[in-house]
Amino acid sequence: MYKLKKCALCGEETNLELSHIVPKMVIRMLKKTAAGNIRNSENPNIPAQDSEKHYMLCGNCEDLFSEKEKYFANTLFHPYIKKKKIKFDYDSKLFYFLTSLSWRSLYLDLIDFTENHVVGIDALECLISCEKIMKDYLLNNRNNIETIEHHLFFFDEIREIRGNTEMAELRPHVTFHRGITSYTFCFEDDGTYGTITNMMGIVLITLYKKGSREKWEGTEVLNGIGSIEAKDQKIISVVGNEFINILKTAQVASNSISEKQMGKIVENLKNKVDKIKVYPVFRDWQSDRKLNKK
Ligand SMILES: [Zn+2]
Numbered sequence: 492m493y494k495l496k497k498c499a500l501c502g503e504e505t506n507l508e509l510s511h512i513v514p515k516m517v518i519r520m521l522k523k524t525a526a527g528n529i530r531n532s533e534n535p536n537i538p539a540q541d542s543e544k545h546y547m548l549c550g551n552c553e554d555l556f557s558e559k560e561k562y563f564a565n566t567l568f569h570p571y572i573k574k575k576k577i578k579f580d581y582d583s584k585l586f587y588f589l590t591s592l593s594w595r596s597l598y599l600d601l602i603d604f605t606e607n608h609v610v611g612i613d614a615l616e617c618l619i620s621c622e623k624i625m626k627d628y629l630l631n632n633r634n635n636i637e638t639i640e641h642h643l644f645f646f647d648e649i650r651e652i653r654g655n656t657e658m659a660e661l662r663p664h665v666t667f668h669r670g671i672t673s674y675t676f677c678f679e680d681d682g683t684y685g686t687i688t689n690m691m692g693i694v695l696i697t698l699y700k701k702g703s704r705e706k707w708e709g710t711e712v713l714n715g716i717g718s719i720e721a722k723d724q725k726i727i728s729v730v731g732n733e734f735i736n737i738l739k740t741a742q743v744a745s746n747s748i749s750e751k752q753m754g755k756i757v758e759n760l761k762n763k764v765d766k767i768k769v770y771p772v773f774r775d776w777q778s779d780r781k782l783n784k785k
Contacts, residue, residue, distance in 0.1 A: 498549035499598050500629060507546040508553050512595050513671045516564050517690045520572055521671060524771050543673075545599060555629070559588040571645065572691060577721040586714045587629070589641040592673075593686040593697035594625040600675035600686070614677040614684055621699040635714055639699055642710035645721035646692040648778050659782045661738035664775035668692045672737055678702065678729040687733050696730055705729070 497504040511518070548556070562584040570576040601622055604610050610618070627633045646667040673688035681702035688695040698705075706727040712719060748756070 493545040493599060495547055498552055499547045500552040500626060501549060503549050505549050507549055509544045510547040511544045512673050513688060513690055514560050517671055521691060556591045559584050559591060563588040571693060578718060580718045582716050583714060585712055589695055589712060590625050590636060591629055592688055592695060594629060596673040596686045596688060597622050597675050610677045611679050614679050617684055617700055641712045642696045642707055643712055643719055644694040644710050644724055644726060646694055647721060658735060661742055662779040663738055664778040665772060666738050666741040668775050669772055670741060676733050681729050683729050689737060
């Protein structure tokens with residue numbers, strides 16, 4: 492957990508609040524609809540209570556973000572997760588929220604990237620300048636974020652994966668629909684840098700720089716009024732590797748669950764055996780099994 496000395500956004504030295512990287516309401520929803528304990532892939536043997544959080548923002552800046560977060564929850568997150576809607580009209584509050592989410596993640600990743608030399612100097616410079624642009628926008632000092640793009644990809648039911656049998660075996664439905672994650676990636680050879688955040692199947696990809704072979708259709712969220720549909724979205728991108736990375740991380744975590752913990756999980760599910768069909772994860776299990784039979 493990071494404990495910063497001054498607010499990451501406004502720079503004020505004051506008491507900082509514990510900020511979630513992925514909004515609290517996402518973890519609340521995950522818990523509410525879980526068949527058992529939720530688990531953190533970094534430490535799968537201990538049932539998790541909460542998602543990643545850090546002392547990062549002052550009360551004023553938290554308040555600045557929370558209004559936009561409510562907007563996202565009500566107009567997109569809840570209607571989609573509850574399967575009430577697949578088409579969403581939005582205004583500029585969505586763009587602001589997505590910026591705040593990726594900015595939080597990027598800000599903390601930059602601490603790691605600078606300390607541990609994770610990426611090359613060009614990528615690092617680009618990320619540092621994007622962090623600054625997004626911060627100025629979030630503080631209302633500017634009204635755009637230049638060429639940075641936000642894309643939302645809805646991870647619906649997949650019926651077939653072409654040319655990638657590996658992915659089908661990695662249980663994509665359970666992993667994406669029952670998962671939360673956020674981190675920054677750099678494909679330095681292609682010149683594609685971004686932050687990816689999965690919120691139970693709603694995946695935000697913020698692109699700081701886009702290589703020439705990237706194709707994104709039906710995914711971009713505009714800075715203003717627009718609409719987006721969880722339908723006919725197409726991505727041809729190196730970011731596909733990150734989808735596989737998320738799946739593999741989940742698989743490694745699940746393989747490292749101890750026998751004792753696994754016993755508890757099985758016991759818990761046995762007790763719920765007649766009720767299990769009401770949990771959303773049941774559908775995801777079925778979808779993953781169907782995918783593997785192809
Ligand atoms: Zn602040």
